[in-house]
Amino acid sequence: MEEAPQRGLLSYDRHRSIITVFNILHCSIKEKSPEAAALLIFIAILGPWRIPMTLMKQFQVNATQFHNPTDEDTKALIRALTDPSILLLALNDLANVCLLKLRRNRTLLCQAFSLHRAICQWCIEMAASEKQEWIVRAAHGLAAAILCPTKGYVSLRC
Numbered sequence: 001m002e003e004a005p006q007r008g009l010l011s012y013d014r015h016r017s018i019i020t021v022f023n024i025l026h027c028s029i030k031e032k033s034p035e036a037a038a039l040l041i042f043i044a045i046l047g048p049w050r051i052p053m054t055l056m057k058q059f060q061v062n063a064t065q066f067h068n069p070t071d072e073d074t075k076a077l078i079r080a081l082t083d084p085s086i087l088l089l090a091l092n093d094l095a096n097v098c099l100l101k102l103r104r105n106r107t108l109l110c111q112a113f114s115l116h117r118a119i120c121q122w123c124i125e126m127a128a129s130e131k132q133e134w135i136v137r138a139a140h141g142l143a144a145a146i147l148c149p150t151k152g153y154v155s156l157r158c
Contacts, residue, residue, distance in 0.1 A: 022122045025097050036090035038076035040099055041131060043115055044123030045138040050103065052112045056087060059141055077134070 030037035043051065059081050080090045091113055094100045099119060103112040115123075127134070 018118065019122060022119065025099060026126075029093060029097055029099065033090055033093045034072065034076040035080040035086050036093040038073045039080045039087070039090045040094055040115075040119075041073070041123050041127045042077055042081075042134055042138060043100065043113075044120040044127075045131075045135050046142065048115050048117040048120045050112045050114045053110055055145065056081070073131070074134075 026037060026040070029040070080086050088110060091100065091102060091110060095102045095113070100113050100115050102110050103114070105111050124135075
């Protein structure tokens with residue numbers, strides 16, 4: 001909060017609440033990268049633990065399986081989860097504004113990432129009423145990974 005936010009955002013007030021800061025960051029990132037904003041919500045549903053890239057790369061999203069695949073947020077999430085380049089760019093965009101922390105190996109490849117619990121809670125509260133299908137699909141995918149870890153993939157299909 002020591003630095004003023006970019007122009008075009010709400011008026012600067014270093015004493016604003018952290019929720020307001022999260023809202024500003026989310027609006028800013030959504031304008032720059034809808035995929036990063038959608039991915040942030042999805043990752044928050046997964047929780048505040050270290051999420052390996054292998055798990056994210058293994059999620060399979062089938063647009064025809066979504067109740068509303070024409071929703072702009074859902075389209076952005078599908079793009080982020082099905083294209084490894086878009087996934088990495090979205091993760092970097094989120095890391096650049098401190099919404100998540102990337103864990104890199106010695107060759108600087110992203111191995112995992114994590115969100116702070118407060119960001120997870122804010123995202124879930126913000127999206128709970130609108131993204132119930134995402135919550136169900138994330139829970140299903142995690143359960144599938146836990147029950148069948150040798151399958152080598154996690155499916156978002158219900």
